[in-house]
Amino acid sequence: MKFNINNFVNIRSQRSKIVDFQDLDHIDGVSISAVSAGLYNVKRDDVVLFYFREGANHASVYTQSKLISENLKWNKKIKAKKVYALLINTRNANALTGSKGYDALKQISFDLSSKLNQIQERDEDVPKKISSKEILFGCTGTIGEKFPFEKIKSSLPELVGKVKYTQNKLIWMKAAMGMITTDLKPKVAMAETKIGSSRIKIYGIAKGSGMIYPNMATTLGYLFTDATLSSSILRDVLKQNIKTTFNAISCDGDTSTNDMVSIFSTNKVHNPKIEKFSDKRIKNFINAVHEVLLNLAKQVVSDGEGASKLISVSCVNCKTEKDAKNISFEIANSLLVKTAIAGEDANWGRVAMAIGKSNIKISEQKLSISFGPYKIYHKGSIFKNYNEKDVMDYMRGQHIEIKVDIGQGSKNFKAYSMDLTKKYIEINADYRT
């Protein structure tokens, strides 16, 4: 299996064909199932189960929204060192559903644990009885609608009955498809790395594609590894990497009530024991997790609602990283920048406008703006060799790189966004119909 470095070119090429699942196979200790609970008017998979027969250490980051969904309230209360299942449903966010929404999860976790225990009992290797408090939930979909408790509950026998013990590319695809909403395609990524001399797999899946503006972990993203790592190490790895990956993307500037990114380790590979995050032997693992997260995050943006182009915004040479992030997102979230790019217009003046509306003092004499390889504005005036025609040609590409040099320090940030098209309006004006 090759070391899969999905750079942007790969991702863009995936836009025309289906995402390439061929490298995904089995991660020891992860079992998957996806079925239809009839949550949509059309028949499609809408509940997905990840079952960890021998448990998994785990760590999650959640939305920083001040209104969070009932499933995140549930998850935040889970104190178990190991979890045994992650149940994901789409179509309904279970947010603003109050105690009824919460109680539904309580009931479902009870039913699900008892059904999983019937399997556990059959398996001599795993005599552990799963408690309802060892299950996590991921919910995505419309906010504020009644949670479809009965439908999901009724789907549990089929869901548990169809659990696959050995995974292949098809079941990963089924899982990734089973949790999408307005996404046009499933999102997966993977990396292989080593801890000591032990080969480790990291597989990830994610869903977009609206209400995507990161403030912690936006969207749903789940990583699975067969490494042996404590929940505390997993938490550090996730925290360290989320800032420049899922927290560096924005589709529409809107932050969901349900955002959740988790990493699970099944401890099936007996790598050297890692006690500390600073242990050099997990450096490669950390980098590989970053790569998978960034890959998924870029896929989420590239497949953002109505997106025709991916936009990356690098803001360099700021006094602080916070400044660089603020300016990057002012640009990445500006409707006028996003629509100009949709129109393939090299309207760099709108980038300047977006820089100006950040709360950071800017000196025109130190400011430079480039699109791709083309310098446009350079320290107080139009760049001497600027040729609008070249940049107009560049704007026809599918990946627009904006670089802004503030010239005030040495801190940088890179944000990822998408253009804003009529298709976005179409999707979102008619979302519930």
Place this chain on the structure above:
Amino acid sequence: MKFNINNFVNIRSQRSKIVDFQDLDHIDGVSISAVSAGLYNVKRDDVVLFYFREGANHASVYTQSKLISENLKWNKKIKAKKVYALLINTRNANALTGSKGYDALKQISFDLSSKLNQIQERDEDVPKKISSKEILFGCTGTIGEKFPFEKIKSSLPELVGKVKYTQNKLIWMKAAMGMITTDLKPKVAMAETKIGSSRIKIYGIAKGSGMIYPNMATTLGYLFTDATLSSSILRDVLKQNIKTTFNAISCDGDTSTNDMVSIFSTNKVHNPKIEKFSDKRIKNFINAVHEVLLNLAKQVVSDGEGASKLISVSCVNCKTEKDAKNISFEIANSLLVKTAIAGEDANWGRVAMAIGKSNIKISEQKLSISFGPYKIYHKGSIFKNYNEKDVMDYMRGQHIEIKVDIGQGSKNFKAYSMDLTKKYIEINADYRT
């Protein structure tokens, strides 16, 4: 002339017919001219001159963008107690144009003052020689393009030659039309009031319609009054009123480099002398200015790019007014809220999402959300009499009122926004072509 209280119903009715200019006539001391300098490919008025023969006291508020246009840099340096002219051009924002853009204004102000002095000399009443430092500029249009100095300079003889000393509704319309960009219609408002027993007129014009997110005075807005009021009193009146009018609107969350709202008094009516802002005799005047500003601000939002509906967002019972403003604008600027409203979808969950992404702690048990007269979410659960069909009917209207009760205090804010339609994308993807 009737006291013109333009409420929203009036403004909406103006959407189908042309704005009603019939109440606007002459303001003593204001002379107007508008001509074409050929700044657009099509022939249209694009430079507008307001000429104050005997000078006008004045006050302005400007954008809080960290990158401001060259004309605002010019205006901020004007120390003259009275100004004699305001020259407005459209099509080019004169922003990010550097010293060339600034020098162009210097040259134009020199030429314009010398041309106006030829008129002044003919008029025995006004022996004052106008200096180039007694002229203000308003610029709007594309950022970063070379400022069309020669074209504007060449238009000055015709512009000054056509100055009208007596104003009527047609010349006000011509002026309002001469400064629009993507606006579909000109924006005017007026009020009459009294200071002491003196009758006072307040006329205002404004332009939208993109890059509208207030941080100080967004867009261009100009008020003219015949009252005798010092520049310092005018400044206080403007500051006091801008917060709840032009600074309470947003079309697209983008803040211009050129925003400017000014008020000019020609001192032609000899009202009682006002020394202090707290003088009770200008209370009615202050209210009338508020009314004109709010009227113009609502017109700007109603005619926002691609707007089909006006949205007002009241956020009530917050701990601070800042919290109320933050929450209001999180809702008013959310693409998902704006597209749902464009789609006439009562998707109140998106309003909840937008509340959640503000940085303010929210208790679901205290939170209520209404659309128009319909309570939807009430203190932790769906309102018992909530009927989605009623709200769906309500969404077909042209003015959608969202009310959010946070239940934590007594401070309120009301923001004005518009829906987000395909038309917006069309306008902004092709703005420069």
